[in-house]
Amino acid sequence: MATNRSHLRGVAPDEAPPAPPAAPLTLSEAVEQGNYLEILRAQRREIVTSLPDERGPAKAALHRQLAMISKEIQALEAKQAQAAKEDAEGVVVEDEAWDAEAL
Secondary structure, eight states, rough: OOOOOOOOOOTTTTOOOOOOOOOOOOOHHHHHTTTTHHHHHHHHHHHHHHHOOOOOHHHHHHHHHHHHHHHHHHHHHHHHHHHHHHHHHTTTOOOOOOOOGGG
């Protein structure tokens, strides 16, 4: 059975509060920066904002697009998390030599 654990902790008298999270980028800001993951996140926010106003086939299309974008975001985030984990562990993966006879 899971227990409810509090995330509260004591702080040092000289400890500053954490910085507030950065505001999400607009679609045009994400495009300007050229960060594909941020572009996808901004597109997802715009789709979610426009969904309540849509009906019929347009709403269905937006739902499909939302699902596709969400899956792509999840895959990219997982790839980044894995890369960060490998960097933190100092893991270096070397490519193997190509062996055409293995086919």
